[in-house]
Every structure is written in structure tokens, then in C-alpha cells.
């Protein structure tokens with residue numbers, strides 16, 4: 001099942017997301033503030049595949065996308081003979097996951113990892129104050 005924040009992105013990049021609905025019990029969704037981050041990541045992945053695999057033999061299959069412990073999580077597998085492309089795709093995904101930890105989940109502004117009602121989430125200072133959340137210790141934030 002795909003949530004509404006992710007819907008348009010999966011339609012925009014069908015090559016990457018063709019299997020995302022294969023398990024109807026698995027829910028894929030992202031916070032509103034991360035829409036641009038995920039959109040940019042998917043554009044990068046698409047471009048890498050077009051540039052480095054013009055014959056279209058690479059399969060990048062995204063199975064689930066979600067937020068967990070204040071970080072973007074991409075669950076995927078890559079099927080390719082091209083080792084440098086494999087590395088570039090993995091790096092792009094990892095970089096976006098790390099970057100998500102400084103992007104406010106509500107507004108997309110610069111944020112920090114915070115604790116709100118025992119949930120870890122990335123919040124900008126305005127949203128942190130509005131929700132009454134506290135800054136979390138960095139050690140909690142391991143991928």
C-alpha cells in the first residue's frame with residue numbers, strides 16, 4: 001500500500017517502483033517534509049541508470065520506503081552486472097537516508113533529531129517548539 005505523500009513519486013518513476021505494491025500488507029509512506037528529498041533521490045537513481053546502463057539491463061527494485069527512528073529507509077535490491085553502477089546507486093540511497101536526518105519531517109526545513117511522545121522525529125526549531133519536543137541525543141541516531 002502506498003501512502004498519499006509517496007503516490008505521485010511512484011507514478012513519476014515507474015521503473016524504480018514497479019514492485020512496491022507487491023505486498024499489500026506493507027505500507028510505504030514518507031513524511032510530507034521529505035517529498036522533495038525522495039523525489040530528488042529517485043531522479044538521481046533514474047539518471048544514473050540511464051547514463052550508466054543505456055541498454056536498460058539493470059533492475060533496481062524498491063520494495064518499501066518509510067520513516068523509521070527519524071531516518072528515511074529505502075528497502076530495495078539491485079540486480080546488475082555493472083559494479084560501478086551498483087556502488088553509485090547504493091551510495092545515492094545511503095546519502096539520502098543520512099541527509100533525511102537533518103530535514104524537518106513537517107516542513108522540509110533544516111531540522112534536528114528530536115524526541116516527541118517517545119517517538120524520534122526530525123524537526124525544525126519552530127516545529128520542535130510548537131510540539132514541545134526535546135532534542136534527542138545523537139547516539140540514538142544510528143542507521
Ligand SMILES: [Zn+2]
Pocket residue numbers: 104105106107108109111123124125126127
Ligand atoms: Zn519544520
